Amino acid sequence: MKNPYDIIRMPWITEKSMESRSKDNRMEFIVARKATKEEIAAAVEKLFDAEVDKVNVRNTKHGKLASVRLSAGYDADEAAMRLGAF
Numbered sequence: 001m002k003n004p005y006d007i008i009r010m011p012w013i014t015e016k017s018m019e020s021r022s023k024d025n026r027m028e029f030i031v032a033r034k035a036t037k038e039e040i041a042a043a044v045e046k047l048f049d050a051e052v053d054k055v056n057v058r059n060t061k062h063g064k065l066a067s068v069r070l071s072a073g074y075d076a077d078e079a080a081m082r083l084g085a086f
Contacts, residue, residue: 004043007035011083012065021076024069031057031066040066048082050074 012028020026027048031040041052051071058065070076 002039002043004047007032007039007043008047009063011080020067021080025074025076026067026069027076027080029066029068030063033064035064035066040068044068048079050079
């Protein structure tokens with residue numbers, strides 16, 4: 001497996017992403033352009049010790065943006081606190 005830090009570049013923190021973190025249990029990241037959904041899910045699971053339910057990706061002018069929904073029983077707010085993204 002690739003190094004998770006090579007796949008996950010940085011968290012994407014906006015008002016909308018903060019709202020979806022508490023409402024939909026989602027976290028958003030800027031990821032490597034060549035990263036696949038499976039690689040992104042594995043990297044998030046390894047970094048945050050949480051199970052990933054679904055990964056959506058889209059290309060933006062800022063890079064490739066991944067929206068990761070955590071499975072039931074895992075809290076995106078708690079994972080973000082460990083990340084330092086209040």
